[in-house]
Amino acid sequence: AQKITQTQPGMFVQEKEAVTLDCTYDTSDQSYGLFWYKQPSSGEMIFLIYQGSYDEQNATEGRYSLNFQKARKSANLVISASQLGDSAMYFCAMREGGNQFYFGTGTSLTVIP
């Protein structure tokens, strides 16, 4: 089974609108971490936000928030007030007990002016 599933290969959003990128995960560990990264065309992986499995509150970082629903094993990324510079690939990732990360297949986000 896939550890991380991103079901949206591509998404479009109007500038200044909010958009939700979906991510579900599969683990039997009690302790794990969930991450979202942005990868622009330059290729660098830019850390956006982190949610620990024991964190009771949803993580927020500026315009990014993570909608963490533990029972459903979902960790959706919400980007508010989309900007043209948000157009990029977005990857959801999970770290289990060790250092290894598992990545989803990514979602390509296009912000329309």
Add this chain to the structure above:
Amino acid sequence: GAVVSQHPSWVICKSGTSVKIECRSLDFQATTMFWYRQFPKQSLMLMATSNEGSKATYEQGVEKDKFLINHASLTLSTLTVTSAHPEDSSFYICSAPGTRNSYNEQFFGPGTRLTVL
């Protein structure tokens, strides 16, 4: 803090030649580093885990004799693509585990784009 660099950022080489890519942790020590490969519009695929002072651990299907990994120090890991062929053309990214705000994370290098002619 927690900066990882890669060199070169891009390289073009002829088929049959070898290419070395360096991954450095600039402001922290990394006993472990990870090497990923990414094809266009695809996800990152873990190739191998580089361990300082010992042999690298390769993922299933990755040829260890083709992708030589050397973790010579606590801040440097190198990936050498030996006898490169056009199908080796890809984006190679390294990362090193570290700590950010009390949680464990991976810090990524900027990547190396390899084109084999």
